[in-house]
Amino acid sequence: MTANTQIDKKRVRFAVVGLGWIAQEDVLPAFTLKNSHFELSALVSGDQKKREELGEKYGVTRTLAYEDYDDLLTGGEIDAVYIALPNRMHAEYAIKAARAGVHVLCEKPMAVTAHDCQRMIDAAEQSGVKLMIAYRLHFEEANMAAVEVVRSGKIGEPRFFSCAFSQMVREDNIRLEKAEGYGPTMDLGVYPINAARYLCRSEMFSVSATSASIPEDPRWQQVPEMTSVTLRFSDDRIAQFLVSFNGASTGTYQVVGTRGTLKLEPGFSYQAAMTMTTKIDGKEETRTFKKSQQFGAEVEYFARAILENSPIEPDGLEGLADIRVVRAVEQSALAKGREIAIEPVPKTLRPDADQVIHMPPRMQETLVDAKPPEE
Numbered sequence: 001m002t003a004n005t006q007i008d009k010k011r012v013r014f015a016v017v018g019l020g021w022i023a024q025e026d027v028l029p030a031f032t033l034k035n036s037h038f039e040l041s042a043l044v045s046g047d048q049k050k051r052e053e054l055g056e057k058y059g060v061t062r063t064l065a066y067e068d069y070d071d072l073l074t075g076g077e078i079d080a081v082y083i084a085l086p087n088r089m090h091a092e093y094a095i096k097a098a099r100a101g102v103h104v105l106c107e108k109p110m111a112v113t114a115h116d117c118q119r120m121i122d123a124a125e126q127s128g129v130k131l132m133i134a135y136r137l138h139f140e141e142a143n144m145a146a147v148e149v150v151r152s153g154k155i156g157e158p159r160f161f162s163c164a165f166s167q168m169v170r171e172d173n174i175r176l177e178k179a180e181g182y183g184p185t186m187d188l189g190v191y192p193i194n195a196a197r198y199l200c201r202s203e204m205f206s207v208s209a210t211s212a213s214i215p216e217d218p219r220w221q222q223v224p225e226m227t228s229v230t231l232r233f234s235d236d237r238i239a240q241f242l243v244s245f246n247g248a249s250t251g252t253y254q255v256v257g258t259r260g261t262l263k264l265e266p267g268f269s270y271q272a273a274m275t276m277t278t279k280i281d282g283k284e285e286t287r288t289f290k291k292s293q294q295f296g297a298e299v300e301y302f303a304r305a306i307l308e309n310s311p312i313e314p315d316g317l318e319g320l321a322d323i324r325v326v327r328a329v330e331q332s333a334l335a336k337g338r339e340i341a342i343e344p345v346p347k348t349l350r351p352d353a354d355q356v357i358h359m360p361p362r363m364q365e366t367l368v369d370a371k372p373p374e375e
Contacts, residue, residue: 015042018085030296073100087181091116110319112181133319156259166247183223196239
């Protein structure tokens with residue numbers, strides 16, 4: 001089946017699939033933004049209470065259980081889906097949508113395996129629909145400003161990237177379940193991996209990683225507590241990061257060049273303002289960026305791309321590139337730090353400041369049968 005050609009020329013009709021914490025906290029509020037090119041037309045969840053209460057809250061009458069998903073896709077009521085399901089479910093629900101001619105915006109990480117990522121890419125290409133992975137920072141001003149500073153050569157030749165990213169994850173959170181496709185590298189690691197790739201604008205070819213856990217803590221029976229990673233780029237740059245599910249909240253990153261440094265603090269947040277500090281030839285400058293609705297920005301970008309039939313960045317190849325790295329990290333950690341080769345993904349499009357879309361932040365939402373991952 002080919003893509004739906006009956007899309008209203010002004011607004012794209014979305015279904016949000018999965019109504020857990022991230023959907024309620026940030027995805028659904030994005031659909032209340034004014035002057036956007038998208039609208040919320042359907043909600044899909046296995047939880048009847050969520051469907052009823054959130055449907056009423058957002059004025060959505062078309063609410064469905066997962067078993068009715070196929071009927072929604074073929075009913076002509078929606079043009080696109082936002083997949084906000086657990087990681088292991090991404091590929092199945094994205095492929096179904098693509099095969100039905102419905103455009104797909106999928107939360108990261110794209111899928112649990114590189115094979116599933118490729119299946120998603122193939123399904124979208126075969127049906128002529130657009131597939132985008134929800135890398136919200138590709139539309140966020142501070143991160144794209146960092147890209148421009150590095151590209152400009154102001155800090156000289158960038159030589160290495162470093163980051164520590166941690167949060168204290170609740171004992172009952174899905175992120176501690178290996179069967180659901182989680183763990184600190186899959187959940188947190190995609191952020192420094194992706195940031196290092198878009199800042200250095202090249203791909204990694206090998207990795208060495210080690211993991212550590214407190215043996216007596218029941219949280220680490222399925223996934224490691226923390227993982228330390230060293231990645232090598234094809235141009236002999238190095239990226240290092242540590243991700244942890246058992247540390248105070250932090251997420252700062254730094255790029256060190258031959259003339260100076262760039263630091264972004266926090267680097268990956270959607271709940272706070274960000275501060276970028278550069279130190280070049282001994283002169284330090286600081287710039288602060290206001291908080292914005294990053295989820296609204298990515299949905300707006302995707303909707304415009306559908307309406308204008310323009311190329312997608314970040315596309316499925318972006319998600320595939322990160323998952324190949326994630327899987328190599330996990331393989332190396334299991335092998336006690338043995339260096340693992342990474343098959344690079346050929347990339348032609350990279351994010352830059354032209355993609356920035358600033359939308360006003362939203363108030364924190366009251367959650368229905370959902371809790372944030374952090375204690």
